[in-house]
Amino acid sequence: MINVQAIKIIYKYEMLRAWNTIMQSFISPVISTVLYFVVFGSAIGSRIETVEGVSYGAFIVPGLVMLALLTQSVANASFGIYFPRFTGTIYEVLSAPVSFVEILLGYVGAAASKSFIIGMIILATSGFFVDLNILHPFWMLSFLVLTCISFSLLGFIIGLWADNFEKLQLIPMLVITPLVFLGGSFYTIDMLPPVWRTVSLFNPVVYLVSGFRWSFYEVADVSIEISLLMVVLFAVVCLAIVWLIFKTGYRLKH
């Protein structure tokens, strides 16, 4: 017996929270992406030749969507679970007839939905700046959804692990932002010197951006199969960590 009502209500209230803070939740990521377009796509991009036959403005669209998706998924999901822990309202979720899987579906589902919506808004916005050409819409959506889910899972883990606001910001700031910037959002890793190209292959974001970009233009740093495998692998690792956390009650139950 699954407590469907509980999943629905957690999901609904998390989405409601995003709606109540619409400036922070939806408008600010879109504005910052537009700024990237103006600076990189138009101002600097106009001086850059095409990258593998794609105009630079169009080339950075998948990377920019990924940048927003990753940071928003982590931020939304980590805050979503950290805040009730911080304020103490988590007591209610813990004392309710709700399994950990249901808690996860509610919180991570809502966080992933929010970043999916943001991703779609950014994609639509970018249509005003460049000609978008999505060759493989199914794969594009698959990468989008998988990324939203796996990074929301990562955010959920961070939100459970953090025991203060500083830790909550630490991983997004020190790990995720650098990985995204060095993950080929704004360039192909072929442009890098050989050493850095090799180093980049250890960056999981490279596979995400590459696969996602392939679904647009069939331009990729690594093969689509490997990209897909890496994204799925990342999601599985996150799921395993979450499962372990729930099994031990880590940071949730004393």
Add this chain to the structure above:
Amino acid sequence: MNPIISVSGLTKVYANGHMALRDIHLDIHSGEILALLGPNGAGKTTLISIICGIVNPTQGSVTVNGYDIVRDYRITRSMIGLVPQELTLGSFDTVWNTACFSRGLFGKEPDRAYLQQVLEDLSLWDKRNSAIRTLSGGMKRRVLIAKALSHQPSILFLDEPTAGVDVELRKDMWRLVKGLQESGVTIILTTHYIEEAEEIADRVGVINNSELLVIDDKQALKHKLGKRQMTIELEQPITSIPNSLSGWALELSAAGRQLVYTYDSYSEHTGISGLLNAVNEAGLLLKDVSTSQSSLEDIFISLVRAE
């Protein structure tokens, strides 16, 4: 009568080594109001938290209506409502939304009419669209109760429900608790206020230093542990108790004007008649005689001090 909650051998040791509960055995009867008394840090909240599923027990087991709280957590938790001690509420929610959230969390379909009734009973209906952060402390306490009742629990835990609450609201809460009991809800409350336990509880348990020292019917507890005292006021003060009265446990007080006799009023022979005769024979003139029964508070203090 089968207990609605049965706690056996419950021990909790926190990760930092602090032992919060030590081998607790406790049966809670259906439909009663049980007050758990104890000083801060005694283990009351830990006990409640384990029963409600917030804290994992180290040892021992708890059943609710015969169901194990770990194995059958869905069944046990859906029977229980919890009003926590701290005013933990999402400050941006409205009263109505937070009550709907609680109900949904417990797997119940939305029920406007029922929630409206709960909010009306708690004088919160006018505030239903207010953000929780705009409410006073007392109102927030009511919101917590509304949330706990939102899924129609048959057992209600109130952790320090009247801490920091004004007299009027406290009386309101007692009325509410009594009303809930009449509708069949079993109520377990923790409190520092002995007066509160004395006023509304059927049974009283005393927890101190992680142990349940005693649990019994409120009246029985007074019978068993309470003492009666007879104060004999004398016309003339005396400097020492006459030897002829040495057979009674007497104390001299009020600068020699009072003799205080402590006795067990439930024993076969209280010794009162003999004492009064002996006082008479000793030539002491009586001005007044009064008796008093020790309150739950005296019992509580003597239990906790004895630890």
